[in-house]
Amino acid sequence: xxxxxxxxxxxxxxxxxxxxxxxxxxxxxxxxxxxxxxxxxxxxxxxxxxxxxxxxxxxxxxxxxxxxxxxxxxxxxxxxxxxxxxxxxxxxxxxxxxxxxxxxxxxxxxxxxxx
Amino acid sequence: xxxxxxxxxxxxxxxxxxxxxxxxxxxxxxxxxxxxxxxxxxxxxxxxxxxxxxxxxxxxxxxxxxxxxxxxxxxxxxxxxxxxxxxxxxxxxxxxxxxxxxxxxxxxxxxxxx
Numbered sequence: 001x002x003x004x005x006x007x008x009x010x011x012x013x014x015x016x017x018x019x020x021x022x023x024x025x026x027x028x029x030x031x032x033x034x035x036x037x038x039x040x041x042x043x044x045x046x047x048x049x050x051x052x053x054x055x056x057x058x059x060x061x062x063x064x065x066x067x068x069x070x071x072x073x074x075x076x077x078x079x080x081x082x083x084x085x086x087x088x089x090x091x092x093x094x095x096x097x098x099x100x101x102x103x104x105x106x107x108x109x110x111x112x113x114x115x
Numbered sequence: 116x117x118x119x120x121x122x123x124x125x126x127x128x129x130x131x132x133x134x135x136x137x138x139x140x141x142x143x144x145x146x147x148x149x150x151x152x153x154x155x156x157x158x159x160x161x162x163x164x165x166x167x168x169x170x171x172x173x174x175x176x177x178x179x180x181x182x183x184x185x186x187x188x189x190x191x192x193x194x195x196x197x198x199x200x201x202x203x204x205x206x207x208x209x210x211x212x213x214x215x216x217x218x219x220x221x222x223x224x225x226x227x228x229x
Contacts, residue, residue, distance in 0.1 A: 002157065
């Protein structure tokens with residue numbers, strides 16, 4: 001167990017809807033990163049939050065947005081869902097942004113299906 | 116886009132044998148990490164090797180890094196059925212500012228046969 005919890009475990013939405021995924025980071029971790037993993041692929045970086053501010057973003061459109069709260073938990077919001085958004089969404093927390101502090105501890109993920 | 120390529124994409128061996136997986140990447144890196152993923156769930160960090168290191172050990176794991184060839188290998192010795200999983204290498208680009216994001220390869224699916 002990594003101490004990173006994600007909710008919900010599974011989610012089914014229809015195209016055009018909006019979704020919010022949640023992540024509680026490991027105690028003492030101030031950095032949260034989100035990844036999208038399509039079936040059979042490696043995870044792809046969406047964005048990272050460090051002390052409540054976005055600290056870098058991958059190649060994802062603006063309809064993917066996030067938040068980090070004072071307790072360092074985080075949300076990922078996706079608007080106007082598309083079929084290709086169907087994937088496993090992984091949250092990872094780390095002690096910091098660089099070096100060995102950037103070893104990331106992953107939650108079990110949220111499986112999103114868009115119909 | 117994925118930074119790295121892993122080879123092989125799938126590997127099936129008998130319990131007790133050694134498993135070797137390879138990873139190649141494209142840009143200069145700060146460090147390279149290996150993760151394991153069971154059945155499409157969360158990833159578990161296995162080992163981190165810095166760009167100035169050439170080899171690292173952790174239990175039955177041995178990782179090598181060749182920055183001149185932009186490649187790394189993961190060796191699992193004396194494999195067990197519980198090692199059945201997907202293994203990913205992830206590089207952290209050598210950048211000064213911004214997120215030190217993990218850039219994953221596509222993974223190697225390892226199956227250990229009893």
